[in-house]
Amino acid sequence: MAEATPHVGSRVRYWRLRRNLGRKQFADMVGRSTSWLDKVEKGERELTRLPLLERVADALGVDPAALTDSIQAARTAQCVDAAEVQAIRSALGRYPGLSARDSGRVGVVGIQRQAAYLDQAWLSSHFAVVARHLPQLMDDAQRAVLVTTAAEQVAAYRVLVTTYRLASSMLLKFEANDVAWLAADRAMHTALRIDDTWSLARATRSVARAMTSTGQRDEAIATSLDMADRMHDETNRNEQELLSLYGMLYLSASITAAGQDDARLARDMHDEAMAAALRLQPHHRTHQTFFGLTNVLIHRVSALVRLHEAGRALEFAATIDPATVAALSAERQANYLLDLTEANTQAGRYREAVRLLGRAELVAPEEVRCRPLAHGLLRSLLHNTTGEPARMVKRMADRAGVTA
Known part of the structure; x- marks a missing residue:
């Protein structure tokens, strides 16, 4: 049997809990009793009067449509607001x-x-x-x-x-x-x-x-390198706890250097990170960095995209074992797929860009449906695709609430 469409009251309860509001606290906010709220949330009482609906929505910090319209409700619920x-x-x-x-x-x-x-x-x-x-x-x-x-x-x-x-x-x-x-x-x-x-x-x-x-890119690089220098000796004594963090400082510097079109510095920083990764086991990961060879490699792709070297980025990506990427966190995988989407878009390979963006949405829906970066990619692809790829992009854009 198909699941019933959520009623307004169930959406009120969802947002009340998401805002960490107790029953009495929220009832007081809208000038009603807890028994009234209980009936609304159970669907026994409808929010039919617009002024009251607006008061409830305002107390929850959402648009009234997030309570009354199923499409808008789904879009709103999936994202940080x-x-x-x-x-x-x-x-x-x-x-x-x-x-x-x-x-x-x-x-x-x-x-x-x-x-x-x-x-x-x-x-x-x-x-x-x-x-x-x-x-x-x-x-x-x-x-x-x-x-x-x-x-x-x-x-x-x-x-x-x-x-x-x-x-x-x-x-x-x-x-x-x-x-x-x-x-x-x-x-x-x-x-x-x-x-x-x-x-x-x-x-x-x-x-x-x-x-x-x-925009403080020089300062960002200097700060990362100062910390790397500071911790260098201690890292040698305590690799298990510190080496992954040490390597991530160089990856951060590499991405920042790429963003300011300094290809040589970006490469040098990547090489330092790779040297750190080679001191670790291939699938080493600590402290939520997922640092290791694969993470260093996908950061190189990201740097090349920022350097607007789409062809080189795609060539380099082709050398990375997909199985090792699949072992990374959803957040890391999705960001790598967004980088590949951008690289293919830069190269005019729009069909492949659409395919990769679709994969990113499957891996981590919030990365595609909620982030401004992904919304920009969707708008670009809406303007540059035809046929089935265009239809696929349109469906993704609709789920994200993005228009051309």
């Missing part, structure tokens, strides 16, 4: 140490578990999940570093750095660059407070990416 970006911004604007009310103990094991869960959601390109839970984790991690024992201090600070990094990385995906820079800067200052090389290396990657997004 402005209210969630604002919630992350608000979390960055809170300072628990200023308030005596925030002195309660927060368990380090609990926030480590939640950080691991959100890291996995990120690697799976489930960005709406990250956005829903990240502000609370940020609050908890900020409080944890205030009250932690000496034995747990490094662990607590590492979680806080991780939360700031997640915030910065996700905001960069959705081109909220100024807020992403703030989150990355918080990560760096937090890492400097604990003087932990692991934390500093992770924070530096975030700062470098945020600098790149705001």
Whole structure:
């Protein structure tokens, strides 16, 4: 039997839970009782009056069509939205140490578990999940570093750095660059407070990416290389924990150099990363970097795309074993497929570009349906395809809410 189409009340409940709003809290926000809300969410009472529907939608931070129109509801639910970006911004604007009310103990094991869960959601390109839970984790991690024992201090600070990094990385995906820079800067200052090389290396990657997004490419490269120099000797003594992070600093510098059309520096940085990867096992992966030979190779493709060398990018990609790419996270695979889509578009190979973009959507739907980068590719392909490829692009664009 076909599943019934969700009613307005079920969508109200979905968004209430996604906004982390309790029943009474939300009922108070719209000036109604919890019994009224229960009936609405169960479909026993309809939201037929437009003023009330608009009040409910406004309290949830969504367009009324996200509650009443099935197509718009599906599009809205799959992506991080402005209210969630604002919630992350608000979390960055809170300072628990200023308030005596925030002195309660927060368990380090609990926030480590939640950080691991959100890291996995990120690697799976489930960005709406990250956005829903990240502000609370940020609050908890900020409080944890205030009250932690000496034995747990490094662990607590590492979680806080991780939360700031997640915030910065996700905001960069959705081109909220100024807020992403703030989150990355918080990560760096937090890492400097604990003087932990692991934390500093992770924070530096975030700062470098945020600098790149705001046009500070020279500074981004210098920051990455300064950190690589700083950790070089310690990395030799502690390869298991630090070598993957060391290599990722060079990959970050390589991509940034490519973005400023410095092909030689991009190649040099790639070679440094490759040297680090060759010191590891082929499928080595730690600390959510998925660092290793395959990740270094697909970053080279990304650099060549940014250098507008589409032909070389596609030739290089043809040498990479697809099975090793399939072993990477969904987030890494999807970004590689987006790079290949861009390379084929640059080369005028639109049919292949459409095929690869379709594969990216299968691997990680949110990467294609929600990201501005992918939306740009969709618009380009809408203008440059005919026949069946054009129909395929149109279907993808419809799912993403993109028009030509």
